[in-house]
Amino acid sequence: MSAETPSEADILRPVNTLTKKWVALVAIAGLAFALFLVGWAYQLQKGLVVTGLGDWGSGGGVTWGVYIGAFIWWVGIAHGGIILSAAVRLLGMERYMPVARMAELLTLGGLSAAGFYILVHMGRPDRMVTSVISHYHITVHNSPLVWDVTVITAYFVLTATYLGLTIRYDIVRLRDDLPDILEPVYKILTFGYSEAEDEIIERMVWWIAAAIIIMAPLLLHGGVIPWLFSLLATYPIWDGGIQGPMFLAIALTSAISGVTIAAAAFTRAYDWHHIITRDIFRGLLLWLGFFSLMLLWFQLQTIINGVYFPGVAALEAAHGKLHAPLYMVSMGLVAGSLMYIFAQALRPELFTKTRAIITAFAVLSATLIEKVLFVVEGFLYVQFSMYSGVPGTYVPSLIEIASILGTIGMVALIFLFVSKMIPIVELHSIEHLRGDHDEHGSTEVEA
Amino acid sequence: MSLLAGALDVTASAVANLPLYHGYEPTSGTTGFSGPGTWIIFGLILMPVYVMTISWFVGNPSDEKTGLLGVVYLVGITANMWVGMLILTVLIGLVFYGGAPSPLG
Numbered sequence: 001m002s003a004e005t006p007s008e009a010d011i012l013r014p015v016n017t018l019t020k021k022w023v024a025l026v027a028i029a030g031l032a033f034a035l036f037l038v039g040w041a042y043q044l045q046k047g048l049v050v051t052g053l054g055d056w057g058s059g060g061g062v063t064w065g066v067y068i069g070a071f072i073w074w075v076g077i078a079h080g081g082i083i084l085s086a087a088v089r090l091l092g093m094e095r096y097m098p099v100a101r102m103a104e105l106l107t108l109g110g111l112s113a114a115g116f117y118i119l120v121h122m123g124r125p126d127r128m129v130t131s132v133i134s135h136y137h138i139t140v141h142n143s144p145l146v147w148d149v150t151v152i153t154a155y156f157v158l159t160a161t162y163l164g165l166t167i168r169y170d171i172v173r174l175r176d177d178l179p180d181i182l183e184p185v186y187k188i189l190t191f192g193y194s195e196a197e198d199e200i201i202e203r204m205v206w207w208i209a210a211a212i213i214i215m216a217p218l219l220l221h222g223g224v225i226p227w228l229f230s231l232l233a234t235y236p237i238w239d240g241g242i243q244g245p246m247f248l249a250i251a252l253t254s255a256i257s258g259v260t261i262a263a264a265a266f267t268r269a270y271d272w273h274h275i276i277t278r279d280i281f282r283g284l285l286l287w288l289g290f291f292s293l294m295l296l297w298f299q300l301q302t303i304i305n306g307v308y309f310p311g312v313a314a315l316e317a318a319h320g321k322l323h324a325p326l327y328m329v330s331m332g333l334v335a336g337s338l339m340y341i342f343a344q345a346l347r348p349e350l351f352t353k354t355r356a357i358i359t360a361f362a363v364l365s366a367t368l369i370e371k372v373l374f375v376v377e378g379f380l381y382v383q384f385s386m387y388s389g390v391p392g393t394y395v396p397s398l399i400e401i402a403s404i405l406g407t408i409g410m411v412a413l414i415f416l417f418v419s420k421m422i423p424i425v426e427l428h429s430i431e432h433l434r435g436d437h438d439e440h441g442s443t444e445v446e447a
Numbered sequence: 448m449s450l451l452a453g454a455l456d457v458t459a460s461a462v463a464n465l466p467l468y469h470g471y472e473p474t475s476g477t478t479g480f481s482g483p484g485t486w487i488i489f490g491l492i493l494m495p496v497y498v499m500t501i502s503w504f505v506g507n508p509s510d511e512k513t514g515l516l517g518v519v520y521l522v523g524i525t526a527n528m529w530v531g532m533l534i535l536t537v538l539i540g541l542v543f544y545g546g547a548p549s550p551l552g
Contacts, residue, residue, distance in 0.1 A: 126540030141482025161520040211495035
C-alpha cells in the first residue's frame, strides 16, 4: 500500500485527462453497443420472431430467454450496487467510501440496461409508455409486471437523487478545476446551492440511504423482482419463497463483482492505488465469499427439496436443473471462487488483486448463466407438461447474445462518459482518508 | 326504425339478457380502487420513501427549502425518465410501425 496522501488532483484526473486508452475503450464499448443496435433494428423491422422468442410454437415453448435472464442479472447488479453504497453511509463502513460512487453509478447503469431489456423484449415497444400509463390504474392491482415497473422507477429515482444531492458538495468545491465547457451541466447540478445546505443535505441522503437499505434487499430484489417468477405456482423452477433470498444473494455477489472490476479498471487507469487500496479489494473479496456461500446454500435448499420425495413436477424440475451442464458450470464457478476466497482468508499471501479480479469475472459469468438458465428452465419444466408437444429447444439467437455485449458496452460507456464530467470518487472519501474530519467521518449524521 | 320500435328492441334485448347473458365482465374484480397490488406497492413497498420524505421536513437539521429541493429532484427525475422513454417509444413507432403509438397516433 502506498503512503502517498490522496489529493483533489487525484480524483480530478479522469475529468482532466484524455488518454488513448480511454478513446480505445470508448471505441470498443461503442462498437459492442452499436452491433447490438443493428441487431435490434433488424428485430424491430421483422418482429421479435427473429429471435424465436415471439413464438409459443417453437423453441420448446421458451418465450423468455437471454433477454429476461439478462434483465434480472442487470437488476441484481443494480440493487446490490446501491446496497453497498448505502451500507457505507449507514453502517459505518467508511473503508469502502472510495468505491461508493462507482457502486451508485453501477446502479444507474444497471437499471438503464435492465429497463432497456424490457423495451427490447416487447413485441411492440412503441406502445410501452402509452399502454403502461393509460392502464396503470387497472393493472397495478394485479400485475407483478406493473409492480416491477413501479419499483424500478422508484429505485432509479432514489439512486439518481442520492447521487444528485451528494455531487453538489463536490462540484462546488472542485469547480475551479473542472472543465469550463461543461459549465451549463454544473450549473444545473448545483442549482440553488448554498453552503448552509451541506449539513441538511447530509441528513437527507442519510434518509435516502435508510429507505434504500430497507427497500432494496427486503422489498425489491428480495421482493417484487423474485415475485415476477415465484408467484407462478405452475412453474416449479420459479415457485416458492426461497426465490427472495436467492435473488438477493445473487444480486449481491454480482454487484460486488461488478464494483471490483470497475474499481480495478479505474485504479489501474488513474493510478489510484493509494485511494482504492489493496485492503479495499481484499475486503470486497471477503464479502463476495460470504454472499457466494449464501448463494450456494440457497441452491442446496432448492435441490434437496426437489430430489427428496418431491411432488412430480418438482422432481422433474430438479432433475432437469441437475442435468443441465451449464448449471454445473455456473455452480462450479461459484464454488471454485469460494474455495479460493476461503484459502486466501486462511493464508493471506494467496491474495492478489489479479486473482480477486479473476474471481469477480468468474462469479459474474456464473450469475449470468444461472439467471438465463433459471428463466429458460422455468418454461422447460412446467406443471401439466404444457409445452411437451412444442418442437425444438431454446438456443439463444445471435441478436440475444449481442444484447449481452451491447448492454455491457452501454454501461461501460456510461462509466467512461460520466467519469469525464464528475469525480467518480467522492471528495468526502479523500477528506476522510486524509483525516480532515473527525474520526467518525463527515458522512455520519444524526438520524 | 321508429323511436317506439327502437325502444322496444332495446327493452326486449335487456329482458332477454336477464336469463341468457352469462353476466361475466372481463375486468370485474380487477378494476376500481383498490386491489391487492395497490396495498402492496403503495401501502408496503413504498413506505420507506414516505418516511424518508417526511424526515426531510421534520427533525434536525432540516429546512423547507432544501427539503423541497429534494422533492424537485424526485419529481424531476421521474418526469425526465418517463418523458424520455415516451419520446424514444414514439420515435420507434414513427420509424418502425408507421406512426406514433395509440392514443397519440
